[in-house]
Amino acid sequence: MDNNELARDQEIENKEWMDSIDYIIENEGYKRAKEILLLLQTRSQLKGINFTYQGNTPYINTIPVNEETPYPGSREMERKIKSIIRWNAMAMVVRANKETEGIGGHISTYASSAALYEVGFNHFFRGGDEGQRPDMIYFQGHAAPGIYARSFLEGRFTEQDLENFRRELKPGGGLSSYPHPRSMPDYWQFPTVSMGLGPIIAIYQARFNRYMEDKGLIAKSDQKIWAFLGDGEMDEPESMGALTLASREELDNLIFVVNCNLQRLDGPVRGNGSIIQELESAFHGAGWNVIKVIHGQDWDPLFEKDKDGLLARRFGELVDGQRQRYIISSGDYIRKDFFGKYEQTLKMVEHYSDEQLEKLSRGGHDPLKIYNAFKAAVNHKGAPTVILASTIKGYGLGEAGEGRNITHQQKKLNEEELKYFRGRFGIPISDEGIGKAPFYKPAEDSEEMKYLLELRQKLGGFLPNRVSEKVRFEMPDHAIFKEFSNDSGGKEVATTMVLVQILAKLLKDKNVGKLIVPIVPDESRTFGMDSLFRQVGIYSHKGQLYEPVDSESLMYYKEAIDGAILEEGINEAGSMSSFIAAGTSHSTHGVNNIPFFIFYSMFGFQRVGDLIWAAGDIRARGFMIGGTSGRTTLAGEGLQHLDGNSHLLALTYPSIKAYDPTFAYEVAIIVEEGIKEMFVESKDVIYYITVMNEKYPMPAKPPCTKSHILKGMYQYRYEENNVYNLNLLGSGAILNEVIKAADILKSDYDIHPHVWSVTSFKNLYDDAREVVRYNTLNPDKKKESHIRFLVGEKPGLFIAATDYVKALPLSVATYFPGQFVALGTDGFGISETRTALRDHFEVDARHIVWTTLVQLRDNGKIDNSVLTGARKKLGIKSDKINPAAV
Numbered sequence: 001m002d003n004n005e006l007a008r009d010q011e012i013e014n015k016e017w018m019d020s021i022d023y024i025i026e027n028e029g030y031k032r033a034k035e036i037l038l039l040l041q042t043r044s045q046l047k048g049i050n051f052t053y054q055g056n057t058p059y060i061n062t063i064p065v066n067e068e069t070p071y072p073g074s075r076e077m078e079r080k081i082k083s084i085i086r087w088n089a090m091a092m093v094v095r096a097n098k099e100t101e102g103i104g105g106h107i108s109t110y111a112s113s114a115a116l117y118e119v120g121f122n123h124f125f126r127g128g129d130e131g132q133r134p135d136m137i138y139f140q141g142h143a144a145p146g147i148y149a150r151s152f153l154e155g156r157f158t159e160q161d162l163e164n165f166r167r168e169l170k171p172g173g174g175l176s177s178y179p180h181p182r183s184m185p186d187y188w189q190f191p192t193v194s195m196g197l198g199p200i201i202a203i204y205q206a207r208f209n210r211y212m213e214d215k216g217l218i219a220k221s222d223q224k225i226w227a228f229l230g231d232g233e234m235d236e237p238e239s240m241g242a243l244t245l246a247s248r249e250e251l252d253n254l255i256f257v258v259n260c261n262l263q264r265l266d267g268p269v270r271g272n273g274s275i276i277q278e279l280e281s282a283f284h285g286a287g288w289n290v291i292k293v294i295h296g297q298d299w300d301p302l303f304e305k306d307k308d309g310l311l312a313r314r315f316g317e318l319v320d321g322q323r324q325r326y327i328i329s330s331g332d333y334i335r336k337d338f339f340g341k342y343e344q345t346l347k348m349v350e351h352y353s354d355e356q357l358e359k360l361s362r363g364g365h366d367p368l369k370i371y372n373a374f375k376a377a378v379n380h381k382g383a384p385t386v387i388l389a390s391t392i393k394g395y396g397l398g399e400a401g402e403g404r405n406i407t408h409q410q411k412k413l414n415e416e417e418l419k420y421f422r423g424r425f426g427i428p429i430s431d432e433g434i435g436k437a438p439f440y441k442p443a444e445d446s447e448e449m450k451y452l453l454e455l456r457q458k459l460g461g462f463l464p465n466r467v468s469e470k471v472r473f474e475m476p477d478h479a480i481f482k483e484f485s486n487d488s489g490g491k492e493v494a495t496t497m498v499l500v501q502i503l504a505k506l507l508k509d510k511n512v513g514k515l516i517v518p519i520v521p522d523e524s525r526t527f528g529m530d531s532l533f534r535q536v537g538i539y540s541h542k543g544q545l546y547e548p549v550d551s552e553s554l555m556y557y558k559e560a561i562d563g564a565i566l567e568e569g570i571n572e573a574g575s576m577s578s579f580i581a582a583g584t585s586h587s588t589h590g591v592n593n594i595p596f597f598i599f600y601s602m603f604g605f606q607r608v609g610d611l612i613w614a615a616g617d618i619r620a621r622g623f624m625i626g627g628t629s630g631r632t633t634l635a636g637e638g639l640q641h642l643d644g645n646s647h648l649l650a651l652t653y654p655s656i657k658a659y660d661p662t663f664a665y666e667v668a669i670i671v672e673e674g675i676k677e678m679f680v681e682s683k684d685v686i687y688y689i690t691v692m693n694e695k696y697p698m699p700a701k702p703p704c705t706k707s708h709i710l711k712g713m714y715q716y717r718y719e720e721n722n723v724y725n726l727n728l729l730g731s732g733a734i735l736n737e738v739i740k741a742a743d744i745l746k747s748d749y750d751i752h753p754h755v756w757s758v759t760s761f762k763n764l765y766d767d768a769r770e771v772v773r774y775n776t777l778n779p780d781k782k783k784e785s786h787i788r789f790l791v792g793e794k795p796g797l798f799i800a801a802t803d804y805v806k807a808l809p810l811s812v813a814t815y816f817p818g819q820f821v822a823l824g825t826d827g828f829g830i831s832e833t834r835t836a837l838r839d840h841f842e843v844d845a846r847h848i849v850w851t852t853l854v855q856l857r858d859n860g861k862i863d864n865s866v867l868t869g870a871r872k873k874l875g876i877k878s879d880k881i882n883p884a885a886v
């Protein structure tokens with residue numbers, strides 16, 4: 001058989017197989033055809049044909065034309081409305097930059113996604129009227145002007161509001177650049193603009209809604225979580241990092257819509273590849289339902305003719321850089337370069353004009369295709385859905401930026417460009433004054449306006465809409481906290497144990513028990529929380545489908561559908577996302593969940609700092625518990641575990657209240673106050689509390705110290721005989737070293753320092769900073785800081801030691817009268833014992849005593865001979881290695 005004969009035979013054979021599958025599809029349906037194909041796959045594999053994972057389908061729409069339902073609304077009316085919104089969104093940015101050079105803003109992102117949003121607003125996004133649980137929508141941050149522009153038509157914003165875009169301090173308030181609930185608490189719900197955080201937060205939000213349903217805190221509903229994302233954004237590790245959680249948990253309440261305009265800021269997302277295919281395969285592999293919306297309706301007749309699949313193949317051959325090229329190309333070029341590759345495809349368009357070829361549309365701009373994709377997504381059961389919508393960045397901008405690499409940064413349009421835009425979308429604005437890019441709003445009684453409002457009314461009201469009402473709340477039993485005012489009777493206890501005991505009791509409390517949400521990234525045993533497994537269960541939507549290996553034990557690994565613990569695995573970003581979902585449920589669900597996110601303190605602020613920042617923006621409330629904290633307190637763990645940083649990092653987060661307590665009563669007082677401040681007084685703050693695994697006997701609470709403990713500092717020991725006005729300050733585990741140092745100074749050197757427990761340097765810093773600011777602005781009505789209230793105006797010597805970098809206490813140095821010296825743990829940690837680490841970092845009692853004596857000698861208060869003796873006695877080396885050296 002020659003080659004030609006073989007090819008002919010194969011062609012016949014191919015046709016027979018194709019005809020067979022066509023026959024089955026037509027006569028027995030898709031399901032049956034799929035069954036047979038899977039059967040063939042298994043048989044082939046048994047015979048030794050290895051199928052590697054194939055996550056891709058051809059570069060065509062997932063939903064076939066014959067499965068589409070007709071569009072339910074008026075296409076014409078919606079086109080008009082969308083065009084006006086497009087115009088106003090663009091005008092906001094152009095006007096803002098005319099008024100204030102360099103104020104920024106983005107035109108091209110919304111230009112690419114307008115149709116996606118408008119189909120959603122007109123037909124899908126459910127509002128929260130009449131107690132309906134509204135859909136939760138994560139808008140792409142840079143598309144904010146389009147969302148504002150829609151709200152403007154809806155009558156929610158005035159022209160003045162739009163005018164004040166990016167000018168939040170203008171009289172009457174302005175609109176924030178991006179979705180920021182902190183800036184616009186009655187409007188934006190979800191901050192999204194730090195790319196990659198939106199997707200992961202949305203996944204955990206969808207799961208948290210299920211958790212609340214399963215726990216009986218809210219009724220089941222068909223509320224959806226929609227996350228609109230950029231294709232460039234998908235490169236952030238957080239974007240894709242939690243995809244399998246969503247499928248594993250069967251989150252069919254979750255819909256991702258990726259705006260695949262193939263561009264990011266600098267240029268193409270995948271010039272030499274295909275982002276849509278890459279994402280399809282990854283999402284398929286992760287178990288998601290994937291819907292590609294690639295081609296507009298005008299391609300339907302062409303694909304209808306594509307019997308041998310060459311048109312689909314031609315699309316599959318392209319790389320994104322070339323797809324982008326076609327956006328700005330003439331019809332002639334498209335005909336030659338794209339269709340011209342195969343005789344058959346070229347023939348398909350022989351009766352098309354060049355202009356028609358230029359206009360062939362992308363699916364993400366076609367309301368019918370989008371509608372059908374959204375409908376399929378909303379109805380899909382058992383898995384989350386991702387819609388990959390092919391769009392054009394800067395759609396409608398023409399030469400000013402459509403599909404161009406510069407488009408992301410385009411903020412200014414000249415008169416000609418504005419006229420082009422107006423013509424392109426048929427905006428009824430005259431030439432006069434068009435150069436100023438005036439806003440346009442149809443008359444209230446126009447058909448467009450009535451149509452737009454009617455649809456929103458039908459769907460249950462406006463979005464976005466953030467609820468900021470107070471939620472009714474009863475404090476837990478005070479006895480839970482009060483018992484820690486007593487000493488521990490000599491028993492050695494760690495603050496971690498105290499915290500876990502409080503948590504266990506809160507979980508049983510009749511007022512708050514059901515609201516407590518413990519969140520752990522695989523560290524329960526580290527923190528001694530495993531007793532809670534049995535007590536409250538680990539949440540699993542599937543319950544427990546197996547008999548755990550430790551089922552005989554008291555603390556067995558109990559998973560339950562109404563379990564309280566969110567055991568997130570080794571996943572701080574996911575845990576923080578759960579924290580955000582739980583910590584905002586006061587607003588999203590009208591339920592005051594109280595999250596306790598317990599983690600290794602080193603893997604908090606520096607690992608997921610941006611998520612913590614987002615938690616501040618979104619106005620989350622709850623407790624972040626940094627476990628086994630401090631650079632010298634955790635023995636043996638070494639460089640990447642020993643945390644001497646987190647309290648300094650926390651200093652920069654405006655809504656974080658950070659505490660580094662030492663004693664059980666401090667922990668108890670802080671937690672009780674936190675619950676009150678966040679859930680009774682409804683303040684949008686987060687309590688960060690570090691706890692340690694070092695055990696020591698807990699003293700009883702000194703009287704009248706509660707308010708000072710909360711303010712950040714109180715007098716732990718007062719000495720009548722303190723002739724030098726010497727003050728030792730300590731926090732966390734190092735306070736015990738400070739107390740020991742004070743004892744040594746007293747017994748060995750007849751020096752009597754006061755001792756202060758600093759529970760929060762951040763509180764001291766926030767308070768003193770504000771007082772100085774106030775006093776500068778109001779020099780005639782001075783206020784007093786908490787520091788000055790405690791220590792007075794008389795100059796003294798203040799020596800502060802903590803398990804954190806010296807910059808932490810130094811942040812308040814200038815607010816103390818006299819001299820301030822800090823001891824701390826700058827430098828990388830090492831693997832050593834606690835004692836060796838404290839010597840290494842010079843924060844043990846010996847070094848505190850030594851530092852004190854040196855300062856007193858330098859101030860002429862004691863003799864040099866005292867130092868000489870002390871060096872020997874304390875064993876202080878002058879040539880000690882510098883722990884901060886690298």
Ligand SMILES: Cc1ncc(C[n+]2csc(CCOP(=O)(O)OP(=O)(O)O)c2C)c(N)n1
Pocket residue numbers: 108109112140142193194195196229230231232233234259261263264265269393408
């Ligand atoms: C974490 C983070 N890094 C960088 C940026 C800056 N930035 C803003 S938009 C953008 C490009 C966005 O591209 P894409 O996600 O594709 O969205 P598009 O505008 O194309 O829809 C970049 C890099 C950011 N906002 N967040």
Ligand SMILES: [Mg+2]
Pocket residue numbers: 230231232259260261262263264269393
């Ligand atoms: Mg993009």
